[in-house]
Amino acid sequence: MEQKVIMAGFGGQGIMAIGKLLAYAGMLENRNVTWMPSYGPEMRGGTANCAVVVSDDEVGSPLISRDGTAAIVMNLPSMTKFEKELVTGGKLIINKSLIDAKPTRTDIDAYYVNANELAMELGNAKVANMVMLGAYLELAKTIETESVLQAFVKVFGEEKSHLVPLNKEALIKGAEAVKA
Amino acid sequence: MTMVYEKSKGLTDVPFHYCPGCTHGVIHKLVAESLVELGVLDDTIGVAPVGCSVLAYKYFNCDMQEAAHGRAPAVATGIKRVHPDKVVFSYQGDGDLASIGAGEIVHVAHRAEKITTIFVNNAIYGMTGGQMAPTTLVGQKTTTSPLGRDEALSGKPIRISEMLATIDGAKFVERVSVDTPANIRKAKKAIKRAFECQIKGEGFAIVEVLSTCPTNWGLTPVKALDWLKDNMIPYYPLGNFRNFEEGK
Amino acid sequence: MSKVLMKGNEAVGAAAIKAGCKYFFGYPITPSSEIPEYMSKALPEAGGVFLQAESEVAAINMVYGAGGAGARVMTASSSPGISLKQEGITYIAGAEVPCVIVNMMRGGPGLGSIQPGQADYFQSTRGGGNGDYRTLCYAPSSIQEIVDLVILGFDKADYYRNPVLIVADGMIGQMMEAVEFKDPAPIDLPEKDWATTGTGGKRQPNVVNSLFLQAEELQAHNDRLEKKYKLIEENEVLYEAYGLEEAEVVLVAYGTTSRIVKTAMKQAEAKGIKVGIIRPITLWPFPHDVFKTIGNNAKGILTVEMSAGQMIDDVKIAVEGRLPVYFNGTQGGMVPTPASVLADIEKIAGGTK
CATH class of the missing domain: 3.40.50.970 (Thiamin diphosphate (ThDP)-binding fold, Pyr/PP domains)
Structure with missing residues (x-):
């Protein structure tokens, strides 16, 4: 098993955070993981992306180069930039709230999630990223939701543990949105 | 027979390599005596520069490190941070401190690093054979200013003490000279005070010592002392610029 | 922990x-x-x-x-x-x-x-x-x-x-x-008895x-x-090496590029090509001796670096002219892709490089 996931969007959408959560959760499940951010002036321009690899074997390249198994894209520039990095049959999870377009590729599976609206239903627009992550977890069926919630406390600290229920709901909303 | 004079225990028995008439020897003696009189010699670590006093690590009778050209204040910083209870000093010439090491000396002062710097200003590069220093006077002939320092080309000589006195972390700044016995006594007092500044934990202390270079100035030792008095002191006025004791 | x-x-x-x-x-x-x-x-x-x-x-x-x-x-x-x-x-x-x-x-x-x-x-x-x-x-x-x-x-x-x-x-x-x-x-x-700690009056001065x-x-x-x-x-020589005895192609890479090379190696092995790896962990001292254990099946060595070719000099010294040494490199912050390394492996194994 090897999952190579790209996460991309505007700075402030919590892209890096969901990447870390997925990597940490993978580690808690005793898999090999890497989390690789974009860095430098690229970050300052307002777009953010990271690559997460979760594998049963030693992780080779932590970068994703035309071999992504999934991509979570939170805005249009991200979809344009990263759809080409997926393998045939790769999963492209699209934030429909902000992306009013379809991918150009037809050999990949596209999933549409109204992440911002679903987050607002929970009363907090900030958890749109978690909605998207929930959709990914449902589709990939690799990492347990429970592991992500454990990772949440590890990554953000005990003082944020009161936010776990809200984030759990967001993950569930995302999962429901892509359930067949 | 009664002993009336003794070489300071702050110096080793290694004979100085300095040229005849050079005042480095006097300044070494003043530093060594000060450390002994303050009772800190055995708890002192010195940093030698690159320049005429490059071999100072052989002369001071305490632990020493030899620094790269201009970097003595940074090396001294590293030592002092490891041994905050020891006395740390750097001994630097004008090429070392005022030219290549201008950055390091400004920042050691600005951090109020609790070290003492002895800055020997003889208005020339001695060891490399008499080239122009940033402290060379306008009109002064050197091997790289054969017609005399040209202000339009090289600017005016830099006044280090005045510059460092503008920095809050410099708690003791004084310029002295070793051209006369009276001035040597004043120099000793200043050097001792500069070490006391460190021992009391006040901050950075520097003593700029106007010194001669008979060899590269092309003068006899006596004439060199006169040249210092007539040419250097008017441009580099003696006196205290900052004193932790007076809140100055 | x-x-x-x-x-x-x-x-x-x-x-x-x-x-x-x-x-x-x-x-x-x-x-x-x-x-x-x-x-x-x-x-x-x-x-x-x-x-x-x-x-x-x-x-x-x-x-x-x-x-x-x-x-x-x-x-x-x-x-x-x-x-x-x-x-x-x-x-x-x-x-x-x-x-x-x-x-x-x-x-x-x-x-x-x-x-x-x-x-x-x-x-x-x-x-x-x-x-x-x-x-x-x-x-x-x-x-x-x-x-x-x-x-x-x-x-x-x-x-x-x-x-x-x-x-x-x-x-x-x-x-x-x-x-x-x-x-x-x-x-x-x-003991660091050479260090400048102050003599304490107990020893001769130390000079660094x-x-x-x-x-x-x-x-x-x-x-x-x-x-x-x-x-x-x-x-103090440290390295990771495997598959050298049977290898048709030996890959040499360190740090980040060694990870990329390992991904390419898996892909090559899936295609039936025998690949060995030498990953220097110490760059100096360089693991020269391990190159002597490369077997007779080897057709060439591929050095992969994020440079215009620097470690390759040490690889050539270590190989002592026994085998051709090829290079795959990227610069400027580009990272070699497993696909490009795989392509080179195939060429070397197939004798077209």
Whole structure:
């Protein structure tokens, strides 16, 4: 098993955070993981992306180069930039709230999630990223939701543990949105 | 027979390599005596520069490190941070401190690093054979200013003490000279005070010592002392610029 | 202790503290700035001192002072900053002061880029400063390995009284992986009776110095250094190697590129090509001897680097002309892709390269 996931969007959408959560959760499940951010002036321009690899074997390249198994894209520039990095049959999870377009590729599976609206239903627009992550977890069926919630406390600290229920709901909303 | 004079225990028995008439020897003696009189010699670590006093690590009778050209204040910083209870000093010439090491000396002062710097200003590069220093006077002939320092080309000589006195972390700044016995006594007092500044934990202390270079100035030792008095002191006025004791 | 997910740069800081490093002097530069950032918080908590120097030049000279004064001390930077430190590194090597220097390499020359690079191989292994000196040079390829090598590096630095370089790249600095901080194996280290600690009136003064004005004295000093370097060459070579006996193609890569090469190797093996790997963990001393174990099936060696070809010189020296040595490299912050490495493997195995 090897999952190579790209996460991309505007700075402030919590892209890096969901990447870390997925990597940490993978580690808690005793898999090999890497989390690789974009860095430098690229970050300052307002777009953010990271690559997460979760594998049963030693992780080779932590970068994703035309071999992504999934991509979570939170805005249009991200979809344009990263759809080409997926393998045939790769999963492209699209934030429909902000992306009013379809991918150009037809050999990949596209999933549409109204992440911002679903987050607002929970009363907090900030958890749109978690909605998207929930959709990914449902589709990939690799990492347990429970592991992500454990990772949440590890990554953000005990003082944020009161936010776990809200984030759990967001993950569930995302999962429901892509359930067949 | 009664002993009336003794070489300071702050110096080793290694004979100085300095040229005849050079005042480095006097300044070494003043530093060594000060450390002994303050009772800190055995708890002192010195940093030698690159320049005429490059071999100072052989002369001071305490632990020493030899620094790269201009970097003595940074090396001294590293030592002092490891041994905050020891006395740390750097001994630097004008090429070392005022030219290549201008950055390091400004920042050691600005951090109020609790070290003492002895800055020997003889208005020339001695060891490399008499080239122009940033402290060379306008009109002064050197091997790289054969017609005399040209202000339009090289600017005016830099006044280090005045510059460092503008920095809050410099708690003791004084310029002295070793051209006369009276001035040597004043120099000793200043050097001792500069070490006391460190021992009391006040901050950075520097003593700029106007010194001669008979060899590269092309003068006899006596004439060199006169040249210092007539040419250097008017441009580099003696006196205290900052004193932790007076809140100055 | 259980595993934690950590960024490479922060793991370097945590490993240094674990190794008993009490002093850090540095100057920020991308992509290694998280090291001083981490140390500024963690070192004071561990009873140490973090100081942001006015320049890389000052920082390395502070390291020289602190190391000479007997402390475990570290600095870190990235390529252009490491260039500035070369003056200090040669003094430190000459005066035999132990310290650890971390280089998170980026693209060059000059200001280059901030993306990962491996173009400081020459600088790291040939000595970027003046004179005959060597620095023990570790090249980790994962966060766990950088942690282990930083801890080992402090011991080796003290043992040999020599600067130790940790040479990684921006990718390892920025990447997060799971890491475990194991207790270092105990090692017998000599007393630092040479350090400048103040005589206390109990001994002759110690002098930390790299100046020997008499030619004979300097030659004797160099001979002694050379003996030490030979000892390091005999005892400190580290590498990972497998599949050499049967391999048709042998891949040589270190650090980040070794990971990419391993991905390509799997792809090649799926196509039925036998591939071997040599991953130097010490760049100096270089693992020359392992190249002698390459079997008779080998058609060629492929060296993969994020440079225009630097380690390849050492590979050629090690191969002694027995096999053709090919190169796959990227520069400027570009990272070689497994696909391009696979294509080269196929060409070499098929005899078309």
